[in-house]
Amino acid sequence: MASSQTDSPLLFDMPVRPDFALEAGLMREGHLPVAGLDEAGRGPLAGPVVAAAVILDPERIPEGLDDSKRLSAESREALVEIVLEAALSVSVASICAGSIDETDIRKASLEAMRRAVSGLCTPAAFALADGRDIPPGLPCPCRAVVKGDQRSQSIAAASIVAKVARDRMMVRTGTLLPHYGFDSHVGYATARHRSAIKAHGPVTRLHRMSFSPFKPEEVGLSGPQIGDTPVRIR
Incomplete structure (x- = not known):
């Protein structure tokens, strides 16, 4: 560096x-x-x-x-x-x-x-x-x-x-995963986003698993994978 x-x-x-x-x-x-x-x-x-x-x-x-x-x-x-x-x-x-x-x-x-x-x-x-x-x-x-x-x-x-x-x-990602509300919070740690994570689990390859609250003791579920549906960003 x-x-x-x-x-x-x-x-x-x-x-x-x-x-x-x-x-x-x-x-x-x-x-x-x-x-x-x-x-x-x-x-x-x-x-x-x-x-x-x-x-x-x-x-x-x-x-x-x-x-x-x-x-x-x-x-x-x-x-x-x-x-x-x-x-x-x-x-x-x-x-x-x-x-x-x-x-x-x-x-x-x-x-x-x-x-x-x-x-x-x-x-x-x-x-x-x-x-x-x-x-x-x-x-x-x-x-x-x-x-x-x-x-x-x-x-x-x-x-x-x-x-x-x-x-x-x-x-655009939010249109594929509407339960998470990405159209409103764009991934930030709002109350709605945290509630969605608790309810549906983190999204593989989309959520940053090295960030809190994605600790082994905090999240035990794996949610959908962003790769399950093709994502095209314009």
Whole structure:
């Protein structure tokens, strides 16, 4: 694991909304283009962790970009279409629940970011990653930016793309497994989700069995397998 290079702002340095200052500084140093990286789905009990890499066009930055957690679902859905139309390049990658269980959620999140950067059709000269860690194995230099989705418009765009992509995956999965209510909680540990797990058991290859409450003493039943019915995510 490469050592982390963090960029931790003082509280009074935080912009009200993310801007393009970090990207502009890197571009002045000759790093062009710059990609923003973020992930969605570290905390849920079910489903993949999804990462996105976005290279914004400096001449066509969408208005209203922000940390996806500070936006409504309706705003995210509207903005993701604008980002996909206006950005120079967008890439999405995911790591499934089984792979998360084989490693851990932190490593899986960083690997998803690495795959997202590698999947860009326009290679990035530099990347800005949300958080404290630099994903290992990137094809370009990278800076970790604490609260990056509230500071960098590129990271904010990536956070929106990752969140919407993951939510859509989970809503589609919910049509195949309606008893679990994935369309409402997208895998997070809500009361409804926990009740469904107790009633029907965890779903093989969908629930993260390394997470609580999936301990041997807590769950003794095995629910349906997500592979029982083909799942197609658009």
